Amino acid sequence: MRGMTRAIAVLLAAACDQQPAQHAPTSNAPAAAVQSQAIPPPATGPNARTPLAEPRGPIDPKSVEAAGQVVQHYGALIEQRRWAEARQLWEDPDASVGWESTLKDWSEAHLEIGKPGPMEGAAGSVYIRMPVVFYGKLRSGESSRCPADVTLRRVNDVPGSSEAQRRWRIWTIEC
Numbered sequence: 001m002r003g004m005t006r007a008i009a010v011l012l013a014a015a016c017d018q019q020p021a022q023h024a025p026t027s028n029a030p031a032a033a034v035q036s037q038a039i040p041p042p043a044t045g046p047n048a049r050t051p052l053a054e055p056r057g058p059i060d061p062k063s064v065e066a067a068g069q070v071v072q073h074y075g076a077l078i079e080q081r082r083w084a085e086a087r088q089l090w091e092d093p094d095a096s097v098g099w100e101s102t103l104k105d106w107s108e109a110h111l112e113i114g115k116p117g118p119m120e121g122a123a124g125s126v127y128i129r130m131p132v133v134f135y136g137k138l139r140s141g142e143s144s145r146c147p148a149d150v151t152l153r154r155v156n157d158v159p160g161s162s163e164a165q166r167r168w169r170i171w172t173i174e175c
Helices: 002-017 031-038 064-079 083-087 093-104
Strands: 106-113 120-122 125-138 143-155 169-174
Touching: 064 083, 064 106, 064 125, 064 143, 064 169, 083 093, 093 106, 093 169
Parallel strands: none
Antiparallel strands: 106 125, 120 125, 125 143, 143 169
């Protein structure tokens, strides 16, 4: 028994002589604050990616960006084959019927939008042309690509114009 007590005493003495691997914090800061210094905040470590740009706020309905949103929305609707809703984005919904019948022959349709051209004004209206590519698959299974120009139109803020007239609408699509 005496030998066992002596062995425990030797082990305890040896343990006390060793340096601890980590020292306790010596500052008066709370433990959580010290810990946060050791662990970087999320998305700031060595493998962090550049954060997305902060939104600039609402898009001006008169802007090129707003016109681009109309084309983007049109593309989303045709992908989902929601023809009646897509037709409502046109200045003249009846003018969309020809283009719509072409896309209905495709089993799958998508839209890629290019860089918009400059805004041009004429007789109280503003126009903008956006290059796009309709792509997808025909019913036969073949891949198809159709470069086109989407022209959008909105009425300027002229007296007597309605809010609906002052929104961007698809005027034409030309292949």
